[in-house]
């Protein structure tokens with residue numbers, strides 16, 4: 001048997017078995033690549049993977065990083081970061097991101113177990129590199145992907161991924177694979193906060209600010225709940241008015257949130273389309289974080 005992996009998973013085509021074997025035996029991988037949701041503009045990412053359970057995924061807007069024990073998420077716009085334990089669930093969630101799909105197997109114990117079907121296609125030359133196409137259908141999540149496996153390195157140079165009605169494309173401009181355990185370099189995954197960055201609690205980080213909430217209310221609840229219109233005596237045009245219909249720390253028990261789920265004609269915004277899930281989540285998180293100004 002050529003590859004150790006092929007013994008356990010006889011259905012994998014050789015280039016894919018080779019790719020998974022290469023990923024599992026690498027000590028360190030770094031990739032610089034363009035990633036895009038089809039129909040949107042691309043983002044440049046830098047991904048580094050190390051052992052054990054170390055990673056960093058960075059873009060212009062921030063990064064997510066694990067030193068093997070703790071997960072740090074840094075957001076540039078607010079110059080703040082959160083710090084949470086790297087649980088198995090948090091690791092699994094990271095490896096499922098469409099942004100890291102082809103390379104995440106590096107962090108997984110038995111990546112082949114997640115694959116339902118895989119078929120090798122043609123070999124092509126992409127930007128000067130010979131690549132073999134392998135189409136992979138995952139067991140979960142309705143994910144179908146075409147991997148472009150580099151003939152020389154054995155691992156993916158890029159991939160196309162389809163999940164639901166979303167399509168993604170990733171294409172590496174730089175790809176480095178190290179196999180010497182001496183190159184694992186755990187110290188390069190040690191977190192150091194960017195200049196002046198503040199640590200925030202995860203709940204507060206997820207919560208929209210009052211300004212975000214007010215914008216949503218202005219867009220959806222006016223003119224009915226303005227200072228000169230006050231339907232049901234409620235003014236949602238300012239903080240005190242909003243505060244009167246929320247219970248800080250208890251979104252579900254807040255009149256404002258209940259009104260979004262009231263039945264029939266009393267559902268808010270009255271006579272209009274319901275709030276988007278994202279808008280409602282912003283308000284819920286803000287209330288649960290204390291409904292602060």
Ligand code: HEC
Nearest residue numbers: 220221222224231232245255256259265266268269270271
């Ligand atoms: C088109 C006008 C209109 C819009 C838009 C509207 N409301 Fe209302 N709202 C009303 C009226 C009228 C009432 C009085 C109760 C009724 O008629 O159902 C009311 C009642 C309420 C109540 C009191 C329910 C109770 O008895 O506890 C809340 C809370 C509320 N609205 C929140 C909102 C929020 C939040 C939005 C925006 C997301 C919104 N409304 C958008 C007209 C509107």
